[in-house]
Amino acid sequence: MKTVKEVSHLTGISVRTLHYYDEIGLLKPTRISEAGYRLYDDKALEELQQILFFREFDMPLKEIKAVMGNPDLDKNQLLSNQKKILVLKKERLERIIASIEDILEGDNKMDFEVFSKAEIEQMYEQMSQNMTEEQKKIFVQEYGSMEAFEKHFVESASGEEAQKNFAKVVEWYGDKDSTLYAAKAPENSEIVEAYSKRYEQVIKKLVSMKGKDVTTFEVKQIVGELDFVVKQLYRMKDVTAFMLQTAEMYMDNKEMQESLDQIHGGGSAMFIGKALKAFYGSHE
Known part of the structure; x- marks a missing residue:
């Protein structure tokens, strides 16, 4: 003792x-x-x-x-997954150090890769583990086999455009480790469903304010409620960057506007976008 x-x-x-x-x-x-x-x-x-x-x-x-x-959780498996994250982080740091050494030696070569192939493969592994049998059948029908889908996923995720999107997601989560943790963290499907339903309810409440000044307290109060739900749903500490980009899509993307307006009525997308801008613009 x-x-x-x-x-x-x-x-x-x-x-x-x-x-x-x-x-x-x-x-x-x-x-x-x-x-x-x-x-x-x-x-x-x-x-x-x-x-x-x-x-x-x-x-x-x-x-x-x-x-x-929780006796049902495999703590050793969780620690094993955390170990994998550390190893990947170590590999990433080694690549950055190597890039710096190249620059110092006059070889001005920059590495803009956000996630390595090993990290992408890990994301696929976590994603496949959380798939239902029905979801797997859809991918098998589309690609012939899960192995073929894995190859397609890794190749696509390694592309330049995908890496740019990854960079944006990392910005939302604050850092790469938080992004990987959110991607792999076990989440109760019932909890996700509950927050998803609450998200829709808050959006409806926000749309009901359409026509009002988006800078008023009552509108900002609803966006504040939305802020909490989004943080829980996506496991983000700060959703400012994510919500500001969402606001831009609602205000600038015609397809997004048409889709949202069909559900909530004309002008809904623009109103939500402006409300998000008003709330999060002061956070920048």
Whole structure:
């Protein structure tokens, strides 16, 4: 058994943080001594090690607690996936270092690749794991086999245009690691469906304000509600860039306007676009 001070010295985690983990139920001590000291056994230290691994990926404590407390989740598989992300990040950094060395040596060659082939293959693997059998049948009918679809996906995603789109998605999520995490993170389909329905409800509420000044509090209040839903739906910390680009599409893309206006009535796309611009324009 180790005291909280010994655990702190061993791991570098402050005593205050260990006390907080106890308070929120993330890591309870194995037992409390008669003198009131928290004591931790080897099993508790193993749990702390897993918690620290997850913290390295900026996972919120609430999510870590859910993972640690769910017996149905394969924690080793999650850590294995996190390891793959680290390896890919290491490879990316090595490519950047190599590019810098080339520039310093006079070979002014820049690497604009956003995701490597290995990272794209990993995205495909995660995507295929989350596909239903019905979805797989559609791709088999279209491409002949899942292997053929995988080849098409990797080749297409490696192209210049796709890499430009990836760059935009990375901008939305803030960094590449967050993008990969959002792409691979297990998500309850019922939760996604619930947020999708709520998104449609908020859009309808926003459209009901059509004709009003988009700078009024009541319109901005609805966009604020939309902001929360989009963050939850797409697992983004900040959706400003994403929503501003969405606003531009609603205001400039004729096909997008026609499609949205058919659902919500004429002028809806333009109104939503202006409302998003008014709300997020001040965030730039």
